[in-house]
Amino acid sequence: MRAPGPLPLHWTIFAINGAVLVVAALLLVLTPARVSTDPVRAEVLVIGVGLAVVLLTNALLVRWALAPLHRLIRRLDDIERLAPADLPEEGSGPVLGIARTVNALLARLSEERRAGDARALAAQESERHRIAQELHDEVGQSLTVVLLGLKQLEASAPASLVPELAAVRESARAGLDDVRRVARRLRPGVLEDLGLTSALAALATDFADHSTASVRRSFAPGLPALSPEAEVVVYRVAQEALTNAARHADAREVELSLGRQGASVVLEVRDDGRGFEGLAEGSGLMGMRERAALVRAELSVVGRPRHGTTVRLRVPVEEAP
Known part of the structure; x- marks a missing residue:
C-alpha cells in the first residue's frame, strides 16, 4: 500500500x-x-x-x-x-x-x-602546470643560455666593458630567479614530491625571503593523510593568505600552523597587520571559499582593525576520498 x-x-x-x-x-x-x-x-x-x-x-x-x-x-x-x-x-x-x-x-x-568546481579547478591546476613547464623549459633555458654567453663574453671583452657586462649578467640572473619563483608558485612541485608539510615550509621560506615580514611556522607531527585535492586546497589557501598578508595587511609577523582538531586538519594563517572592519568579497577570498567548498572544508576569515587577520581552514579527514 x-x-x-x-x-x-x-x-x-x-x-x-x-x-x-x-x-x-x-x-x-x-x-x-x-x-x-x-x-x-x-x-x-x-x-x-x-x-x-x-x-x-x-x-x-x-x-x-x-x-x-x-x-x-x-x-x-x-x-x-x-x-x-x-x-x-x-x-x-x-x-x-x-x-x-x-x-x-x-x-x-x-x-x-561541487562537481563543476572540481572540473574548473582541475583545469586551472592543469593550466598552471603547463605555464610553469613552459616558463621552466623555454624562458628559463633561454635565460640560462644568455647567462652562459655573457660569462664567455666577459672573458674576452675589454676591461672597460666588463663591469657593464657583469651588471647585465646579474640582471639576467635576477630575471631567471624570478621566472623560477613564478614557476614554483604556479606549480608546487614540492607538494607532489615531498608532501604538504614540506610544501608549506617551502612556501613560508619563500614568503620570508621576498617580504619584510617574518614567518613562524608550526606543524603538528603525525597528521592524517589528506586526498591530493585537499592538499592542493590547503596549499592554495595558505598561499593566498600569505599573499594578502604581504600586499594588504602590512604585517610584521605572520604565523603559519597546521594541526589537527578532532577529525579535521586545520590550517591557520595569523598576521599582526592592519586587519579590517568590513571584509569585501574580493576575487581572492571568493577563490578560497570556492576551493574550501570543493573538499567540504570550513573557511573562516576573522579580522579586527589594527589587531591582524586570522584565516582558518578546517578540512574534514573522514570525507577525504
Whole structure:
C-alpha cells in the first residue's frame, strides 16, 4: 500500500474555507437565529457580525496553515550560495512537501556545483602546470643560455666593458630567479614530491625571503593523510593568505600552523597587520571559499582593525576520498 501524498495547496485552502462555511451553515440551522423576508436592523447586525467572525476565522486558519511556508521562504532567502543548509521539514501537507522537494533540489545543486568546481579547478591546476613547464623549459633555458654567453663574453671583452657586462649578467640572473619563483608558485612541485608539510615550509621560506615580514611556522607531527585535492586546497589557501598578508595587511609577523582538531586538519594563517572592519568579497577570498567548498572544508576569515587577520581552514579527514 502506498501512503497518500500531501494535499495540493489550493485544496488545503479550499478545505479550510469549506470547513468554515459548513460550521457557519450548521450554526444557522441548529441555533434559533433566523432571518425574515423583511430583515430588521437587529437581524442585519447579526448577519454582519457573523460574516465578520467567519472572515476572521478563515483568515486566521489560512495564516496558520501557511505560516510554515512563510518561514520556509525566509530560510530560502538566508541560504548562502557556497554553503546551502537543509531547510527544516516542518508543517504538514503541501508545505512539508515543498520543504522536502527544496532540500532534494539543494542537495542536487550542491553536488553539481561541487562537481563543476572540481572540473574548473582541475583545469586551472592543469593550466598552471603547463605555464610553469613552459616558463621552466623555454624562458628559463633561454635565460640560462644568455647567462652562459655573457660569462664567455666577459672573458674576452675589454676591461672597460666588463663591469657593464657583469651588471647585465646579474640582471639576467635576477630575471631567471624570478621566472623560477613564478614557476614554483604556479606549480608546487614540492607538494607532489615531498608532501604538504614540506610544501608549506617551502612556501613560508619563500614568503620570508621576498617580504619584510617574518614567518613562524608550526606543524603538528603525525597528521592524517589528506586526498591530493585537499592538499592542493590547503596549499592554495595558505598561499593566498600569505599573499594578502604581504600586499594588504602590512604585517610584521605572520604565523603559519597546521594541526589537527578532532577529525579535521586545520590550517591557520595569523598576521599582526592592519586587519579590517568590513571584509569585501574580493576575487581572492571568493577563490578560497570556492576551493574550501570543493573538499567540504570550513573557511573562516576573522579580522579586527589594527589587531591582524586570522584565516582558518578546517578540512574534514573522514570525507577525504
